[in-house]
Amino acid sequence: MSLKKAGSCALFFCLCSWIWLFPFLAAGDVQHEPAVARFIETGGFISSADGSIAAQLNSDTPYIPASIIKIATALVALEVLGPSFRYKTEFYIRDKTTLYIRGSGDPFLVSEFVAAIARELKDKGIERIDRIVIDDSRFNLPTAADGSTGTDNPYDAPNSALAVNFNSLAIQVNADTGVATGEFQTPLLPLSQAIGRQLPPGQHRVNVSSFASGTTADINHRYVAELFAAFLRKEGLDVGTALQSGTVDTDCVLIYTFINPKSVREIVEDCLKFSNNFIANQLFLSCGAARFGYPATWEKGRQALRQVLTEQFLVEGHGFDIHEGSGLSRRTRVTPRFMMAVLEAFKPYRHLLPGKETMLIKSGTLTDVYCYAGYFNSRHASDPFVIMLNQPQNTRQIVLEALHHHYLLIERTTY
Numbered sequence: 036m037s038l039k040k041a042g043s044c045a046l047f048f049c050l051c052s053w054i055w056l057f058p059f060l061a062a063g064d065v066q067h068e069p070a071v072a073r074f075i076e077t078g079g080f081i082s083s084a085d086g087s088i089a090a091q092l093n094s095d096t097p098y099i100p101a102s103i104i105k106i107a108t109a110l111v112a113l114e115v116l117g118p119s120f121r122y123k124t125e126f127y128i129r130d131k132t133t134l135y136i137r138g139s140g141d142p143f144l145v146s147e148f149v150a151a152i153a154r155e156l157k158d159k160g161i162e163r164i165d166r167i168v169i170d171d172s173r174f175n176l177p178t179a180a181d182g183s184t185g186t187d188n189p190y191d192a193p194n195s196a197l198a199v200n201f202n203s204l205a206i207q208v209n210a211d212t213g214v215a216t217g218e219f220q221t222p223l224l225p226l227s228q229a230i231g232r233q234l235p236p237g238q239h240r241v242n243v244s245s246f247a248s249g250t251t252a253d254i255n256h257r258y259v260a261e262l263f264a265a266f267l268r269k270e271g272l273d274v275g276t277a278l279q280s281g282t283v284d285t286d287c288v289l290i291y292t293f294i295n296p297k298s299v300r301e302i303v304e305d306c307l308k309f310s311n312n313f314i315a316n317q318l319f320l321s322c323g324a325a326r327f328g329y330p331a332t333w334e335k336g337r338q339a340l341r342q343v344l345t346e347q348f349l350v351e352g353h354g355f356d357i358h359e360g361s362g363l364s365r366r367t368r369v370t371p372r373f374m375m376a377v378l379e380a381f382k383p384y385r386h387l388l389p390g391k392e393t394m395l396i397k398s399g400t401l402t403d404v405y406c407y408a409g410y411f412n413s414r415h416a417s418d419p420f421v422i423m424l425n426q427p428q429n430t431r432q433i434v435l436e437a438l439h440h441h442y443l444l445i446e447r448t449t450y
Contacts, residue, residue, distance in 0.1 A: 083375065100374065104360070109306065121298055122143070138171055139321075142201070174195055202258070209236060303384070303387055310398070312362070319360025395417070
């Protein structure tokens with residue numbers, strides 16, 4: 036094919052694309068059929084290119100955001116706590132053999148770190164522990180996150196000032212050999228065996244609290260105590276089975292403070308990559324405590340988010356009502372334009388979002404809720420886009436591809 040003919044074909048393709056896209060991807064609210072608008076029953080979108088709005092539909096209408104609201108939570112956590120902030124967990128001894136563990140909301144107190152803590156405690160000269168006391172008083176949460184339904188799915192795991200492994204437990208149930216640990220780094224616990232006997236054969240990761248016979252706190256505290264006891268025994272310590280919920284008293288002696296190696300920046304990246312609800316709400320609650328003091332509460336978290344977003348990132352008037360930080364709540368409502376403002380503020384941290392060279396993207400999914408938010412990347416810029424659908428049909432991928440195609444056309448004609 037000649038260069039002249041090839042150029043004519045390319046021009047024809049671009050003109051056809053523009054003709055198909057123009058009616059519903061022009062700046063301003065989309066009012067035209069057919070194309071993308073016909074795939075949107077209830078929802079809207081907004082996208083930008085080169086600093087200007089490239090396309091929008093119902094961009095000032097509030098919708099349920101699901102997990103894309105984690106970007107707003109992450110932005111506030113990075114601002115309030117700071118990217119280099121690291122969580123602390125304190126360990127006290129009383130009467131030589133009672134170990135107190137006081138949490139401050141660490142969302143990443145996982146088995147690998149508990150094993151390292153056990154080694155440190157052994158090095159402090161402890162040889163015997165008769166009782167473990169769990170102090171989670173820095174959070175005051177009489178209810179679970181709004182939107183949580185208490186299922187055994189890990190995404191429903193409750194928050195706490197002191198929790199291990201995201202308040203979820205990996206269990207392998209074998210038809211012939213019984214219950215085993217579901218991950219190599221976590222020992223088989225009595226709690227694992229008790230829960231495992233209630234599960235069918237297979238690999239499971241469960242929300243521990245959904246198996247509570249008493250209060251949610253009772254079983255979560257049991258999980259923390261059993262995990263620490265197991266690792267302390269591995270270090271050769273004599274550990275009793277007595278467990279108690281309580282608070283650190285003035286006669287307790289601080290013997291060790293564990294500082295999590297993971298920074299908030301790293302925790303945010305994991306939260307966004309795996310869309311972890313537990314981590315998101317630990318950050319949400321921690322922001323409230325950092326702004327308004329302990330104990331952390333849901334209301335303080337909401338106040339902190341509102342304050343930072345309106346005063347520091349100037350999203351006032353863009354329409355938002357956020358009830359918790361993970362996206363579980365169906366009462367949370369935000370507009371596509373609000374999410375666009377959040378993404379503009381999040382630009383310095385955009386690479387914490389999962390994605391690839393041409394696109395960074397976070398999804399959000401609930402029943403009849405399908406959302407995307409992120410950035411289209413070009414050689415010249417990263418430009419935010421938001422898609423929010425609150426409808427039975429999941430057509431977000433169709434809308435995404437159309438918006439991306441439109442973005443690429445604008446880039447070609449601009450540069």
